Amino acid sequence: MIAECVAPRCGEKLPALTIGPFSADHLARYAEASGDSNPLHLDPAFARGFGFPARPVHGMRLLAAFEPLLADWRPDLVLLDLRGQFLTPVLEGQKALLTARVAKIEGDGARFIAVVRLVAQTESGAPALMGEARLAPAAKPRP
Template identity: 50%
Template structure:
């Protein structure tokens, strides 16, 4: 039996990246998001960024393995997020989370992805439910 989950519990932090140009190009190819902003230094510089930003959806997707590592007895029922500020190519990203609501049927977690800046780049939320037991 897994330990109970309580409001205020913090998820273990997970560090990902840094992502290089090759990683962003591969993600662009498989996702279909080939916006030059994510791939071209000159385009990023034209809007005042020191490097191309990592795809927001790539960062949002990184929460799934973090949540699974935290509690493999739960499944993600919903995952969403807001992209608050860019996390740039070459930055290490720290993922974290905190339980805001908890019941036997559902857990609601606030998620954060921080790059080099103090403010989060992504603020997400996940709704988790107990996994069905297989016999």
């Protein structure tokens, strides 16, 4: 018998995760894997031309880093939707702090959707990304 999936509590904080520092190699490998070869992320002179002291990390790389954080927190839930707004760049050589909190629960019983607010911060504490994830009970629990 499979136990029913219990909804998380509103206001529940997820464990924080620090990612990075991001090297030139990290940026190049992400550009190749994602197909995003914007020179802003790859060419130091190009980035300086836009006023950045170093190349900015791809925003989608930061957003994607929330998926393992969410999966580790509740392996009994599946990610339905992930979105974010990019605010302040995280630069090459820097780390980012990812935090999240359950904002609301839609539905009830075993048929719920957990809405989780996401925040990535730069090393200086500025908001790099604010976003939202929606999760629901998995059809089958993951091992």
